[in-house]
Amino acid sequence: xxxxxxxxxxxxxxxxxxxxxxxxxxxxxxxxxxxxxxxxxxxxxxxxxxxxxxxxxxxxxxxxxxxxxxxxxxxxxxxxxxxxxxxxxxxxxxxxxxxxxxxxxxxxxxxxxxxxxxxxxxxxxxxxxxxxxxxxxxxxxxxxxxxxxxxxxxxxxxxxxxxxxxxxxxxxxxxxxxxxxxxxxxxxxxxxxxxxxxxxxxxxxxxxxxxxxxxxxxxxxxxxxxxxxxxxxxxxxxxxxxxxxxxxxxxxxxxxxxxxxxxxxxxxxxxxxxxxxxxxxxxxxxx
Amino acid sequence: xxxxxxxxxxxxxxxxxxxxxxxxxxxxxxxxxxxxxxxxxxxxxxxxxxxxxxxxxxxxxxxxxxxxxxxxxxxxxxxxxxxxxxxxxxxxxxxxxxxxxxxxxxxxxxxxxxxxxxxxxxxxxxxxxxxxxxxxxxxxxxxxxxxxxxxxxxxxxxxxxxxxxxxxxxxxxxxxxxxxxxxxxxxxxxxxxxxxxxxxxxxxxxxxxxxxxxxxxxxxxxxxxxxxxxxxxxxxxxxxxxxxxxxxxxxxxxxxxxxxxxxxxxxxxxxxxxxxxxxxxxxxxxxxxxxxxxxxxxxxxxxxxxxxxxxxxxxxxxxxxxxxxxxxxxxxxxxxxxxxxxxxxxxxxxxxxxxxxxxxx
Numbered sequence: 001x002x003x004x005x006x007x008x009x010x011x012x013x014x015x016x017x018x019x020x021x022x023x024x025x026x027x028x029x030x031x032x033x034x035x036x037x038x039x040x041x042x043x044x045x046x047x048x049x050x051x052x053x054x055x056x057x058x059x060x061x062x063x064x065x066x067x068x069x070x071x072x073x074x075x076x077x078x079x080x081x082x083x084x085x086x087x088x089x090x091x092x093x094x095x096x097x098x099x100x101x102x103x104x105x106x107x108x109x110x111x112x113x114x115x116x117x118x119x120x121x122x123x124x125x126x127x128x129x130x131x132x133x134x135x136x137x138x139x140x141x142x143x144x145x146x147x148x149x150x151x152x153x154x155x156x157x158x159x160x161x162x163x164x165x166x167x168x169x170x171x172x173x174x175x176x177x178x179x180x181x182x183x184x185x186x187x188x189x190x191x192x193x194x195x196x197x198x199x200x201x202x203x204x205x206x207x208x209x210x211x212x213x214x215x216x217x218x219x220x221x222x223x224x225x226x227x228x229x230x231x232x233x234x235x236x237x238x239x240x241x242x243x244x245x246x247x248x249x250x251x252x253x254x255x256x257x258x259x260x261x262x263x264x265x266x267x268x269x270x271x272x273x274x275x276x277x278x279x280x281x282x283x284x285x286x287x
Numbered sequence: 288x289x290x291x292x293x294x295x296x297x298x299x300x301x302x303x304x305x306x307x308x309x310x311x312x313x314x315x316x317x318x319x320x321x322x323x324x325x326x327x328x329x330x331x332x333x334x335x336x337x338x339x340x341x342x343x344x345x346x347x348x349x350x351x352x353x354x355x356x357x358x359x360x361x362x363x364x365x366x367x368x369x370x371x372x373x374x375x376x377x378x379x380x381x382x383x384x385x386x387x388x389x390x391x392x393x394x395x396x397x398x399x400x401x402x403x404x405x406x407x408x409x410x411x412x413x414x415x416x417x418x419x420x421x422x423x424x425x426x427x428x429x430x431x432x433x434x435x436x437x438x439x440x441x442x443x444x445x446x447x448x449x450x451x452x453x454x455x456x457x458x459x460x461x462x463x464x465x466x467x468x469x470x471x472x473x474x475x476x477x478x479x480x481x482x483x484x485x486x487x488x489x490x491x492x493x494x495x496x497x498x499x500x501x502x503x504x505x506x507x508x509x510x511x512x513x514x515x516x517x518x519x520x521x522x523x524x525x526x527x528x529x530x531x532x533x534x535x536x537x538x539x540x541x542x543x544x545x546x547x548x549x550x551x552x553x554x555x556x557x558x559x560x561x562x563x564x565x566x567x568x569x570x571x572x573x574x575x576x577x578x579x580x581x582x583x584x585x586x587x588x589x590x591x592x593x594x595x596x597x598x599x600x601x602x603x604x605x606x607x608x609x610x611x612x613x614x615x616x617x618x619x620x621x622x623x624x625x626x627x628x629x630x631x632x633x634x635x636x637x638x639x640x641x642x643x644x645x646x647x648x
Binding site for chain 2: 160163164166167168169170171172174177181182185186
């Protein structure tokens, strides 16, 4: 690639990066700006709205509950979906399309329709079993299915699961060993992706909780917003920052291994070189 | 040197049958492998050879029949209880492990201590000549190196039987030939009874003690490589293994008359009448003919393919084209365009089977 072409490409990448960055960061920046305003236009900047988060017991409780829901939903999703998808790929490829259809179905059903459908069941559970908010995780499991399915499907497609599992079986591995020592380590990025999407969906969920009379993070934010707009905006910014932090962690865990350098071409003793994802994204040239 | 598996065991397949949705993949395969023997199953795609191997490995269940290792019936055992080592056609190293960790994986499942795992995996990598690459991941190894590590991994658990499922087919020709010899050397060294599946006849004939040629789920012939090539038991084997000329003739009095030359038959019960004789190119020789009158075995050389020590000469006899394989020095006397007289050595020949529509098994 010629030097001028490379510079053009870098400028193009940087432009796209700046535009996208602005698209995401400007609203968050303005939210932050709003949450730090004083009571009047001339008042000095204040972190009062942020400090108020910790003084709202209902809000703190809602944050804790939403995080619990996110963890339970993510674990439940993995326990339900991963073995099912592996089994379908290995033993029942003919039902692959059916499973895919079922998993993507929640995308096509409006949340309000789902709520109307599950409300009687939830009322029965609340009266006869438990009224804990954690039972929301059942319905959250359904709404995260489409996103998690896509992430896991991409991960499973990236490895030759049939050959790897057969190789492990022939070496004496039972199915549990195949799953935990062969399949899971080879799709860690996909698992993290699926979990992140589940966490993001659960932390941002409002409709189900509100209509089923539970108070999760988003419902609590809406209540706080009625009293103090600054605090509700501060919580929203904090939850977005939390999601970004998860994404950053993911990008470090999920760095791709270098695949192009093969044994014949490598000099003895050379190590594989892994470019951090962020560098390649912003156009730092390969050395 | 490494600790070897010791003498192999006898492996016996008894009337194995397997079908998929009504399509027969394996139709009563019976085969006995002597301890330490390397048997290659050879055949076209869909002939059932891979199915046979998967049944031996326990990766699939037979509809009927038995698999015996050293006199013990293992038909009902799952793959992880069969004590087989397997090398696959596709690269099968675990990508998140180094070469050494891959080799040690099976040992850890067999409750071998950490120190012993390290020692034995090191020995195995040394056996396949990859000690220097012990800390490399699969993506840092070439295809040939990956298959060698896979071989070391399969042998590390000292399996009762070693199964090789077209392990060389994804490699380029040069690496394939080198690794083929490597596999044979290692197999002889460890003495494990080995089943090798391939569709490459050169590979099968070069590596195996015995070759089993399969067709449509059945074993057509199981014999030494020399016998398979020079004394094929069926027309399918004759046509599948090596090149064969199909020359029309007539069967009468237990012989087949081909363009004025009488050739003995392998199968003496061949019915009388028109038939197509299968003649190896090595059985055809050439002599200069000059401008002599046309005859049934006189034709024109249309191509000479240099193969190294030998050359393959293509001769147009007018109605058919015949191949002759000769020493290169001899073939060079008959460049393209020259008129030649063919002679067919009176080796016993087979008669071609009736043409049928190909059946995918």
